[in-house]
Amino acid sequence: MRVYFDYNATTPLSPAALDAVVATARDDFGNASSVHHFGQRAKAAMDDARSQLAALIGGDPSEIVFTSGGTEADNFAIRGVAEAFEPSRHHLIASAIEHEAVLNTLKALAKRGWRTTLLPVDQSGIVSPDRLRDAITDDTALVSVMHANNEIGTIQPIAELAAIAHEHRALMHTDAVQSVGKIPVDVRTLGVDLLSLSAHKFNGPKGAGALWIKRGTRMLPILTGGKHERSRRAGTENVPAIAGMGVAAREASLKALSEGRRLALLRDRLEDGILRAVPGTAVNGAPGVRVPNTTNISFDRVEAESLLIALDLEGIAVSTGSACSSGTLEPSHVLKAMGFPPHRTQNSLRFSLGLFSTEDEVDRVIGVLPRLVDKLRGLSRKSLVDSR
Amino acid sequence: MRIVVAMSGGVDSSVAAALLAEQGHDVIGVSMQLYDASETSNGVRTFGSCCSLDDLHDARKVAAAIGIPHYILNFERQFDEHVVSNFVKEYASGRTPLPCAHCNGDLKFSTLLDRALAFGADAVATGHYARVERDEATGRHLLLRGLDPSKDQSYFLSSLTQTQLARAWFPVGGLSKETVRDIARRRILPVADKPDSQEICFIPDHDYSSFVASRAPGVTRDGAIVDAAGRVLGSHGGIHRFTVGQRKGLGLSSPTGTPMYVLALHPAERQVVVGPKSALERTTLTASGVNWILEQPRHPIRIAAQIRHRHHPAAGTVTALGDGRASLTFDEPQYAVTPGQAVVFYEDDVVVGGGWID
Secondary structure: OOEEOEOOOOOOOOHHHHHHHHHHHHHOOOOOOOOOHHHHHHHHHHHHHHHHHHHHHOOOHHHEEEEOOHHHHHHHHHHHHHHHHOOOOOEEEEEOOOOHHHHHHHHHHHHOOOEEEEEOEOOOOOEOHHHHHHHOOOOEEEEEOOOEOOOOOEEOOHHHHHHHHHHOOOEEEEEOOOOEOOEOOOHHHHOOOEEEEEHHHOOOOOOOEEEEEOOOOOOOOOOOOOOHHHHOOOOOOOHHHHHHHHHHHHHHHHHHHHHHHHHHHHHHHHHHHHHHHOOOEEEOOOOOOEOOOEEEEEEOOOOHHHHHHHHHHOOEEOEEOOOOOOOOOOOOHHHHHOOOOHHHHOOEEEEEOOOOOOHHHHHHHHHHHHHHHHHHHHHHHOOOOOOO | OEEEEEOOOOHHHHHHHHHHHHOOOEEEEEEEEOOOOOOOOOOOOOOOOOHHHHHHHHHHHHHHHHOOOEEEEEOHHHHHHHHHHHHHHHHHOOOOOOHHHHHHHHHHHHHHHHHHHHOOOOEEEOOOOEEEEEOOOOOOEEEEEOOOOOOOOHHHHOOOOHHHHOOEEOOOOOOOHHHHHHHHHHOOOOOOOOOOOOOOOOOOOOOHHHHHHHHOHHHHOOEEEEEOOOOEEEEEOOHHHOOOOOOOOOOOOOOOOOOOEEEEEEOOOOEEEEEOHHHHEEEEEEEEEEEEOOOOOOOOEEEEEEOOOOOOOEEEEEEEOOOOOEEEEEEEEEEOOOOOOEEEEEEOOEEEEEEEEO
16 A cells, blocks of 8 residues: 655545536536626636635635646746836845745846845744844835745744735735645735645645735736736636635635644654654754644655655655756755755655545554665665675 | 666667566666756756756656656766766876766666665666676676677676676667667557667767866867877877877878877877877787676686777787786787777677776
8 A cells, every 4th residue: 555645745636626626627617707607607616616715714705816826826926016016126035945936936037137035044944034124125025935834844924024024015925835724824814915825735636726815915917818817817717626626625624623633643643753763863844833744854874865765665655855856956945944964955855644644654654764764874884786 | 576777768778677577577767867967058948958858758758658667866976976077087197988888887787786775676777788697607697798799788898796797687688679679669668769879978969078178177288299209290289189099180281191090198298199000000908997707817818809899809818917907918909909998808708807998
């Protein structure tokens, strides 16, 4: 039996969300912009989803703009605000541990003349409001700090950061892709102007997400075309995926707290078990301020890339912080920003649990790890091949 | 058995993986990321033009078609240490390196093999045209030429030790290239008609001298082109541009009209020594870092020696010296004995041993 502990990468569809995707694709194929019966049914399915999503984050349905996912929502938030503030403001701020969707969007805007600042984090992986106070000026258009970090799970003090941003009349965006559905998220409590979310991180389908835009927020669309989404995001909507997202959002609203408690217990069992069973391990990120499903663990003298493969060959799916999918193995920018030395940024694995995770799975991972780690540590001591 | 197949994205290693999987082995496909192919000289990236990433994608597609797991291992650091640095150092010291041989001995069958063993595998397989057989009498593992003489790659594998050969599998070594392509076509592998790779993988534009110069700027210093008597005939822009036996690119117009060849490179004096083709003939050479695959001979033995990939093996007598060195005397003079290349000793199809030409 395979163990899937990579829920922060993506989650399986919940059965009800899957049903909604299939039923909508089959029965409500109309274009939501069409006047006729078919269009009305599609529109109704989208309105349901919009209400369910708004309820999940404490917003108003009219403030939800559907997107293709988290990356588009982040791009929309940052580019949409930047374009609206050109040329009166010239400065953008984000944290150093943001997702690439934010970091690379800032980089692209920097090439077009925007000044950008990345806020450092401390060794526990938290952005200090003082660092934002140091960096922000009246020239700052937008502050973008993620709600929960994807690699280590730490939760950022968004409300405090938002208050500082607003003192300077800058807008506040949070990428909440890794928190929505895992912990209670309320846009008014957070005090933000923009919030990104993604359906496939909370057992909804891929290809659907949303940007919550507080009513009255000054920004421009980045996808231009028809009058979809009240002219904020052009393009025929992905109605089946949006319907699935709505159902997943409703399920998450209903059981976020109980599921969070269950996952925290499982996660702690996994974390304690690994720390006890494998010497030379340490947890990355402040233990008290994390989403309940995530742990990031360093394995001394082990290349995370190899441990990941060895685990996969045992049927256990986890991930590294390092992105090597495009070929180059870069140390985790998150762990680097936390001030860890190079060896520790390349020997960490992320275990992220979710809907279908069980105690048996946790115990299996704890049982398998010591042997695999031993083998790989043997590697770094000396070559197994007596070649010369 | 669990076997790691080093998959380059080419047809040979793809078929190697397919054959092992069909034999019922637990096959794991691994592609090595060896250098950053996304680096471009002007920093602008053009979508869809990255050759090496395409090879990784081909390997992944083949693995999916066969139904085996596939991973990319990042060996950029190790490749630079074991292969690229050596390549640059050799050219800079007037020698002509053989990076593929170093990659086999120092990377595929060491770093990758280590990793494979840690993954619980018993061996590493590649798409090389060579064969490994166990000699039941002596218990030694023998390295043999591939059965297809036009494709044989044993020359690039002669540094493999007994420990390495015991874990090395060459599933296509007993096949012809045509058969391999046929197998790929019949299994509809997406690389069945992909052309063979020819050049050194980390220098896709084939411009070795610019590559060496960029990595070792000191080598571009000018020097003299001299004849065997030391008379200056011209000048050159760095000895890394030359290889023993080279005729083109000397920029000399010989007064007598006889073509001139590079005879030797003297890095300390930055001299390129040239002369007529007849002066390239040698009957003896010595080699270092010699690996004996059969037992190290106590007396001089008769072998056929190959001094280049495409060289027709020449009969001679080899004597093992101390310190991993050997001396070789050919029966007939040979052209262009090139320092840095491998010399490999054969008895018929069996590799007796090999080393690096001094």
